[in-house]
Amino acid sequence: MATATATEVTLEGKNIKLTNLNKLMWPEGLTKAHLVKYYTDIAPYLLPYIKGRPLVMKRYPHGIEGEYFYQKECPDYAPEWIQTVSIPHTEKRVNYIVCEDVPTLVWLANQGCIEIHAWLSQKSNVECPDIAIIDLDPGDQAGFQDVMEVALVVRQALHHLHLKGYPKTSGASGIHILIPLKPVHTFREVTRAMGLVAGLVAEVFPNKATIERSLEKREKNKVYVDYLQNTRGKSMAWIYSLRPLPGAPVSTPVLWEEIERMGITPADFTMNTIFRRLRLFGDLHRDIAKHPQDLSHILAIHK
Numbered sequence: 001m002a003t004a005t006a007t008e009v010t011l012e013g014k015n016i017k018l019t020n021l022n023k024l025m026w027p028e029g030l031t032k033a034h035l036v037k038y039y040t041d042i043a044p045y046l047l048p049y050i051k052g053r054p055l056v057m058k059r060y061p062h063g064i065e066g067e068y069f070y071q072k073e074c075p076d077y078a079p080e081w082i083q084t085v086s087i088p089h090t091e092k093r094v095n096y097i098v099c100e101d102v103p104t105l106v107w108l109a110n111q112g113c114i115e116i117h118a119w120l121s122q123k124s125n126v127e128c129p130d131i132a133i134i135d136l137d138p139g140d141q142a143g144f145q146d147v148m149e150v151a152l153v154v155r156q157a158l159h160h161l162h163l164k165g166y167p168k169t170s171g172a173s174g175i176h177i178l179i180p181l182k183p184v185h186t187f188r189e190v191t192r193a194m195g196l197v198a199g200l201v202a203e204v205f206p207n208k209a210t211i212e213r214s215l216e217k218r219e220k221n222k223v224y225v226d227y228l229q230n231t232r233g234k235s236m237a238w239i240y241s242l243r244p245l246p247g248a249p250v251s252t253p254v255l256w257e258e259i260e261r262m263g264i265t266p267a268d269f270t271m272n273t274i275f276r277r278l279r280l281f282g283d284l285h286r287d288i289a290k291h292p293q294d295l296s297h298i299l300a301i302h303k
Contacts (some may be wrong), residue, residue: 003238004020004278005020005021005159006019006020006021007021009106009161009178010113010215011040011102011103011106012101012102012103014081014101014103014149015077016079016103016107016110017110018032018036018101018106018110019110021030021036022064023031023154023174024063025051025062025063025112025114026064026247027063027065028246028247028248028250028270030248030271032110032112034108034201034248034271035109035111035114035226035242036106036110037202038109038242039105039106039108039109039242039249040102040105040106041103041275042240042275043091043105043226045239045240045273045278045283046105046116046238046239046240046241047068047099047100047101047102047105048144048165048286048289049118049238049239049240049285050099050118051098051100051123051239052098052100052118052124053098053099053118053119053120053122053123054074054085054096054097054098054118054121054123054126055096055097055098055099055107055116055117055118055235056070056071056096056117056118056119056233056235057071057097057110057111057113057117057121058070058071058113058114058115058117059071059111059112059113060112060113060244061112062113064114064244064246066246068244070117071109072094072096072097073095073096073150074097075094078097079103081103081104081105081176081260082104082107082159083097083098083100083104084096084097084098084125084209085098085123087126088181089233091215097117098123099116099118100118107134108175110222114242114243114244115237115242115243115244116180116237116240116241116243117235117237117238117239117241118231118235118236118238118241119234119235120132120133120187120190120230120234120235120236121131121183121187122183125183127187127232128183128184128185128187129181129183129185129187129190129230130161130180130181130182130183130192130289131178131179131180131181131188131230132178132179132181132193132230132295133177133178133194133230133236134154134165134176134177134179134194134197134198134225134226134227135170135174135176135180135225135226135229135236136150136154136170136175136176136177136223136224136225136226137170137173137174137217137223137224137226138173138174138223138224139218139220139221139223139224140202140220140293141220141221141223142208142220142221142222142223144173144220144265144266145262146208146221146223147173147174147175147223148175148259148264149205149208150201150208150209150223150225151167151175151177151203152256152259152260153178153201153209154177154197155167155198155256156204157200157201157204158177158243159178159282160200161196161197161200161297161298162297163179163197163293164179164291164293165177165178165179166178166180166252166253166256166282166284166285166288167251167253167255167256167259168252168253168254168285169241169249169266169269170237170238170240170243170251170262170266171237171240171241171245171249171250171251171252171256171266171283172242172243172266172267173248173266174223175259176236176251176252178285178288179194179293180288180289180291180292181281181292181293181294181295182222182292182293182294184300185295185296186232187230187231187232187234187267188232189295189299190230190278190295191227191228191231193231193298193299194227194230194300195211195227196224196298196301197227198211198225198227199211201225201228202225205285207222208221208222208223209222209223209225210222210223210224211224211225211227213228233238237251238251238283239251239252239253240252240274242271247270248270248271248272249267249269249270249271250269250270250274251269252269252274252277252283253283253284253285255284268279273276
């Protein structure tokens with residue numbers, strides 16, 4: 001990838017103008033050129049997870065130390081080959097970008113989108129998620145080991161409810177546990193079912209897990225078991241998304257065995273290390289879509 005200030009590239013027959021490639025995005029010296037190259041190289045692994053999903057642009061025009069903003073509406077200046085899906089909200093419809101190919105991913109990177117945020121549902125059935133998430137977020141006085149301990153309890157709760165979860169680092173300080181679903185339940189129903197899971201975890205592990213929503217009331221030494229990320233309109237940083245933090249961490253699939261050994265930290269998975277991990281282990285969650293699960297039995301007992 002060229003590192004000039006600006007250049008034009010052709011990918012899959014589509015022309016993309018890349019600008020300000022020498023702009024510093026991370027204080028370690030990583031520039032927009034590094035950002036664009038990362039998403040170009042990770043595309044074969046990332047695209048299968050986000051194809052068909054509405055995206056929310058989280059843009060960092062001045063790097064991670066500058067101001068950022070969320071942008072849901074596809075901008076008027078976007079290339080005509082960028083695909084979109086129109087989704088109704090309370091006051092208006094929003095035309096969300098749908099990333100179906102490498103050129104779109106590279107175009108997003110050029111817009112300063114460090115994170116790839118996508119919905120939990122597909123454009124073909126936008127009101128019914130095909131993924132649920134339990135987001136484990138540590139308080140200021142909790143560490144990543146606490147997060148891993150709570151994650152193992154989440155796994156037990158899921159198993160008790162005849163569900164299987166797939167863990168990944170959030171790329172920040174937490175862990176996301178993904179539950180692939182048959183797209184037959186509404187966001188409200190999925191949130192209700194995941195609320196049961198979170199409640200079970202907080203009940204059996206009260207010393208370290210909490211579902212207290214209020215930051216003021218939440219104990220800082222506990223891990224917040226967040227099930228409300230399943231609400232309609234929410235988006236999450238997807239597998240292999242970069243995060244706007246020092247070191248350019250990557251949200252990375254991990255094995256339950258790695259969590260059991262307590263042998264990983266979020267800093268292990270970065271822009272500079274992820275491809276070595278992929279060479280060693282491959283894409284750990286590549287088959288996640290092949291194992292959709294039903295929540296009807298949970299919803300029947302949690303009305």
